Amino acid sequence: xxxxxxxxxxxxxxxxxxxxxxxxxxxxxxxxxxxxxxxxxxxxxxxxxxxxxxxxxxxxxxxxxxxxxxxxxxxxxxxxxxxxxxxxxxxxxxxxxxxxxxxxxxxxxxxxxxxxxxxxxxxxxxxxxxxxxxxxxxxxxxxxxxxxxxxxxxxxxxxxxxxxxxxxxxxxxxxxxxxxxxxxxxxxxxxxxxxxxxxxxxxxxxxxxxxxxxxxxxxxxxxxxxxxxxxxxxxxxxxxxxxxxxxxxxxxxxxxxxxxxxxxxxxxxxxxxxxxxxxxxxxxxxxxxxxxxxxxxxxxxxxxxxxxxxxxxxxxxxxxxxxxxxxxxxxxxxxxxxxxxxxxxxxxxxxxxxxxxxxxxxxxxxxxxxxxxxxxxxxxxxxxxxxxxxxxxxxxxxxxxxxxxxxxxxxxxxxxxxxxxxxxxxxxxxxxxxxxxxxxxxxxxxxxxxxxxxxxxxx
Amino acid sequence: xxxxxxxxxxxxxxxxxxxxxxxxxxxxxxxxxxxxxxxxxxxxxxxxxxxxxxxxxxxxxxxxxxxxxxxxxxxxxxxxxxxxxxxxxxxxxxxxxxxxxxxxxxxxxxxxxxxxxxxxxxxxxxxxxxxxxxxxxxxxxxxxxxxxxxxxx
Numbered sequence: 329x330x331x332x333x334x335x336x337x338x339x340x341x342x343x344x345x346x347x348x349x350x351x352x353x354x355x356x357x358x359x360x361x362x363x364x365x366x367x368x369x370x371x372x373x374x375x376x377x378x379x380x381x382x383x384x385x386x387x388x389x390x391x392x393x394x395x396x397x398x399x400x401x402x403x404x405x406x407x408x409x410x411x412x413x414x415x416x417x418x419x420x421x422x423x424x425x426x427x428x429x430x431x432x433x434x435x436x437x438x439x440x441x442x443x444x445x446x447x448x449x450x451x452x453x454x455x456x457x458x459x460x461x462x463x464x465x466x467x468x469x470x471x472x473x474x475x476x477x478x479x480x481x482x483x484x485x486x487x488x489x490x491x492x493x494x495x496x497x498x499x500x501x502x503x504x505x506x507x508x509x510x511x512x513x514x515x516x517x518x519x520x521x522x523x524x525x526x527x528x529x530x531x532x533x534x535x536x537x538x539x540x541x542x543x544x545x546x547x548x549x550x551x552x553x554x555x556x557x558x559x560x561x562x563x564x565x566x567x568x569x570x571x572x573x574x575x576x577x578x579x580x581x582x583x584x585x586x587x588x589x590x591x592x593x594x595x596x597x598x599x600x601x602x603x604x605x606x607x608x609x610x611x612x613x614x615x616x617x618x619x620x621x622x623x624x625x626x627x628x629x630x631x632x633x634x635x636x637x638x639x640x641x642x643x644x645x646x647x648x649x650x651x652x653x654x655x656x657x658x659x660x661x662x663x664x665x666x667x668x669x670x671x672x673x674x675x676x677x678x679x680x681x682x683x684x685x686x687x688x689x690x691x692x693x694x695x696x697x698x699x700x701x702x703x704x705x706x707x708x709x710x711x712x713x714x715x716x717x718x719x720x721x722x723x724x725x726x727x728x729x730x731x732x733x734x735x736x737x738x739x740x741x742x743x744x745x746x747x748x749x750x751x752x753x754x755x756x757x758x759x760x761x762x763x764x765x766x767x768x769x770x771x772x773x774x775x776x777x778x779x780x781x782x783x784x785x786x787x
Numbered sequence: 788x789x790x791x792x793x794x795x796x797x798x799x800x801x802x803x804x805x806x807x808x809x810x811x812x813x814x815x816x817x818x819x820x821x822x823x824x825x826x827x828x829x830x831x832x833x834x835x836x837x838x839x840x841x842x843x844x845x846x847x848x849x850x851x852x853x854x855x856x857x858x859x860x861x862x863x864x865x866x867x868x869x870x871x872x873x874x875x876x877x878x879x880x881x882x883x884x885x886x887x888x889x890x891x892x893x894x895x896x897x898x899x900x901x902x903x904x905x906x907x908x909x910x911x912x913x914x915x916x917x918x919x920x921x922x923x924x925x926x927x928x929x930x931x932x933x934x935x936x937x938x939x940x
Contacts, residue, residue, distance in 0.1 A: 330850065330934035330935050330936045330937065331935055331936075331937050332932075332933070332934045333931075333934065333935060334931070334932045335843075336928060336929075336930045337838050337839075337928060337929045337930065337931075338927070338928030338929075340928070363839060363840040363912065364839065364842050364910050367839070368839050370839065371836055371838060372839070372840070373836075373837045373914075374835060374837060375833070375835055376829065376833065376834035377834055377835075377924075383859065383927055384925070384926040385827055385861075385923075385924065385926070386827045386828070386834045386864075386924040387822070387827065387829065387834065388823055388826065389823045389824075389826040389827065389828060389829045390821075390823075390829055390831070391820060391823055392818045393804065393806070393820055393821045394818070394819050395816065395819075396816070396817035396818060396819070401808070402808035402818075403808070405819060406806075407800075407803070410794065410797065412793070412797075414798070415798055415800040416797045419806075419808075419819065427795075427797070429796065429798075430796075430798040444796060446795070446796075480797055481793055481794050482795065483795060690805045693804070693805060693824045694802055694803060694804050694821075694823070694825075695801075695802040696802075697824040713809070729832060730820075730831070730832050731812040731813075731832060732809040732810060732812050732818070732820060733810040733812065734808065735810055735817070736807070737808075738805050738806060738807040739805070739806055740803050740806075741804060741805075742798075743801065743802060743803065743804070744797075744799060744801055
């Protein structure tokens with residue numbers, strides 16, 4: 329008879345006597361030590377488990393919720409609250425902007441398309457559609473030379489809400505430059521467009537899109553979405569402009585003094601951060617009307633900490649996360665490396681893919697199920713998606729995997745009903761896709777069909 | 788609150804999900820997918836978790852006799868409990884047992900499962916695996932139980 333042993337793996341064993349904590353969270357993945365030298369709270373190998381609330385649980389069901397509205401790849405999703413305090417959940421395809429109807433589950437069950445086409449312009453599928461909401465107005469751009477706007481009430485979006493020169497009734501002048509961007513932001517009451525795409529227009533004739541991945545443009549201060557009673561007119565006409573020859577408080581700068589291009593933005597407090605592949609540029613408002621911003625390249629080295637993947641950067645309140653060449657970083661009051669003992673595995677996955685990874689911070693997986701995590705989605709060469717989940721509360725990483733390929737930036741989106749399960753088969757077989765669609769495209773409402781007023785239930 | 792008639796669509800929100808634009812692997816068609824925490828039994832994707840490999844006493848060959856799992860009953864689930872290690876011929880060896888945990892009622896109670904899985908090996912490592920659709924798992928704690936010889940090898 330040998331000497332007995334019992335090894336317990338329990339958060340109760342990992343408590344900290346110094347702090348009096350009776351339990352501690354799981355440590356998550358550790359691939360940076362041999363498996364017999366890691367902490368008992370860690371794992372050398374795991375997939376599709378979550379370590380939330382001191383327990384080890386199989387991750388939530390991953391399932392198809394709705395089909396693409398028109399059979400094309402979804403380039404972006406989100407929700408916004410309009411000025412009338414009405415929620416709109418929207419998505420983009422290359423055809424344009426769609427919004428989700430009330431009662432999505434019932435519509436799917438009846439085989440109807442839950443998406444309703446709102447309007448164009450057509451979007452560039454080579455880019456994710458970036459969007460921001462300012463005072464109840466959704467602004468979006470796919471870096472296609474257009475920044476469009478929709479307030480949730482108008483029948484169609486305004487195709488061009490950012491342009492040079494004086495607009496007329498919310499429309500650009502006949503000779504102008506239309507402006508789109510990869511990143512939309514706001515600082516000190518200026519709207520900022522970073523990594524711009526611009527279309528010169530001469531006497532109504534449009535030229536080719538020109539890209540300026542090193543350029544930042546800003547509107548004049550004090551834009552007013554309701555000025556003139558024409559939504560969207562705040563940018564090009566009545567309220568504000570991007571044209572410094574119209575208003576000296578607007579302007580642009582080209583960062584030609586750094587070796588890299590703009591790959592993301594983040595706005596925390598009164599400071600903006602422009603991310604480059606190898607650096608970060610700080611934007612500080614000056615209070616000077618003619619020179620409203622001061623730019624400080626925190627470093628401009630050939631190599632350095634920056635945001636490598638333009639869609640992996642994410643922000644939740646005062647916390648942001650981005651992926652650099654050497655590690656994953658969290659930025660709040662300071663910049664902290666968070667890759668930890670999962671870093672090498674994450675970097676290995678990133679190196680294995682040719683599809684742009686995406687990231688998101690979500691406070692919860694659904695209403696009432698809080699899980700404040702940063703998720704980094706990496707498509708694998710096998711067509712699966714590896715999702716690295718970082719708990720911002722417990723400081724651990726766990727890998728999830730699902731068999732579908734992620735192709736856009738995830739976002740928290742509201743719906744107007746309690747969902748019921750609709751199987752993938754129902755959706756893909758067309759049972760739950762839109763009727764009357766063209767060319768067998770599932771769920772498609774052709775964009776030439778007029779939009780319909782939606783009469784919501786009272787209550 | 789009623790949605791104003793002047794609004795073009797929209798709704799009074801009731802809940803939210805993380806919408807993820809995806810291409811469905813089985814059809815190749817674009818969709819939007821979600822993680823749905825109303826179920827922890829994913830029908831399409833398996834799950835596994837390995838704990839630390841244990842030296843017990845460096846240089847000794849311990850014998851694992853059983854594993855002990857304390858779990859929260861989320862419903863019936865079938866899992867494979869495995870102990871893996873290497874023998875003194877430098878070959879990987881393992882011993883597994885398929886078990887069922889939980890109840891149909893999904894009581895939410897903490898329950899205990901003793902699993903008789905025996906293996907003599909260097910650095911035994913406990914792991915659990917769940918095939919796709921095999922049920923939800925919520926482990927509170929796990930234990931590796933056995934013995935080792937006190938004499939020098």
